[in-house]
Amino acid sequence: MVPYDSxxxxxxxxxxxxxxxxxxxxxxxxxxxxxxxxxLHIDLRKLALNSNNVTFDRGRGVLLKQKRKPNCYVKIYSSxxxxxxxxxxxxxxxxxxxxxxxxxxxxxxxxxxxxxxRNYKVCNVLATCRMPFGIKIEELAQQYxxxxxxxxxxxxxxxxxxxxxxxxxxxxxxxxxTVTGASSEHDVMRSIEMMYPxxxxxxxxxxxxTETKPKRVPRxxxxxxLMWVELLIRCFRFSCTAF
Numbered sequence: 001m002v003p004y005d006s007x008x009x010x011x012x013x014x015x016x017x018x019x020x021x022x023x024x025x026x027x028x029x030x031x032x033x034x035x036x037x038x039x040l041h042i043d044l045r046k047l048a049l050n051s052n053n054v055t056f057d058r059g060r061g062v063l064l065k066q067k068r069k070p071n072c073y074v075k076i077y078s079s080x081x082x083x084x085x086x087x088x089x090x091x092x093x094x095x096x097x098x099x100x101x102x103x104x105x106x107x108x109x110x111x112x113x114x115x116x117x118r119n120y121k122v123c124n125v126l127a128t129c130r131m132p133f134g135i136k137i138e139e140l141a142q143q144y145x146x147x148x149x150x151x152x153x154x155x156x157x158x159x160x161x162x163x164x165x166x167x168x169x170x171x172x173x174x175x176x177x178t179v180t181g182a183s184s185e186h187d188v189m190r191s192i193e194m195m196y197p198x199x200x201x202x203x204x205x206x207x208x209x210t211e212t213k214p215k216r217v218p219r220x221x222x223x224x225x226l227m228w229v230e231l232l233i234r235c236f237r238f239s240c241t242a243f
Contacts, residue, residue, distance in 0.1 A: 025129055025131060025132070025192065025196060027129035029088055029089055029125065031088075032122060033085050035121060037082070038101060038104060039080060039116065042063075042080055043107075044077075046107060047076070047103075053066045062075055065100075067096055070087055070088070072092070073086045082101075089185070090184065093122065098117070101117055124181060125180075125185060125187070125188055127179045127185075128176065128178050129179070130176045130177070131199060133205075135171055135175055135202055137150060137172070140199065141158055155170075157170040157172045158171045158172075162194065162195075165182065165183075166183070
């Protein structure tokens with residue numbers, strides 16, 4: 001039942017304003033970077049001869065390998081340092097790290113020795129998400145000058161630096177947010193959960209950048225005028241009488 005004011009002569013309807021329920025926001029992991037150390041000296045030339053999809057850079061002293069399952073890019077140094085870039089999850093990164101470690105152990109004839117992965121660390125997790133609304137980043141930068149940095153002459157997005165969890169978020173007016181610098185997928189989720197109630201205060205209508213352009217209609221050649229038709233007929237008659 002809608003409430004009304006009984007003291008007034010006219011019926012005054014009071015419609016309660018309800019806040020819309022929070023929309024679900026999903027994020028996608030685009031890149032996971034990790035590094036670790038193997039406790040042995042690696043013969044990169046021998047490893048290159050016994051592996052596929054590798055490039056041995058002798059000048060830099062590094063072996064570059066492209067893995068397919070999981071799809072990632074690996075850099076191996078002779079000191080035992082290994083970097084893995086391009087995985088889509090922390091689980092894939094750990095699988096790739098163990099696969100590379102077992103390949104090095106087998107190539108270096110260390111099957112009878114214990115070769116453990118040391119100092120394993122996820123350096124960076126890059127993720128993207130899209131809010132179901134647009135964001136007024138100009139007003140957001142004015143309201144939170146300490147945490148945000150917005151330079152429209154240099155970049156179209158607003159840079160938000162989060163301390164807990166430690167991450168950097170790039171926010172755009174279209175509602176897309178890119179998270180970098182996180183150390184785990186859990187930190188990515190926490191940073192988005194922390195950012196959602198803040199950007200929701202500055203929401204606006206979606207800004208679609210793709211505009212439908214009208215189709216170009218081909219120009220039709222105009223029909224020849226009667227004067228040109230008569231001139232062509234006279235020339236044809238003159239050429240016939242000449243012969």
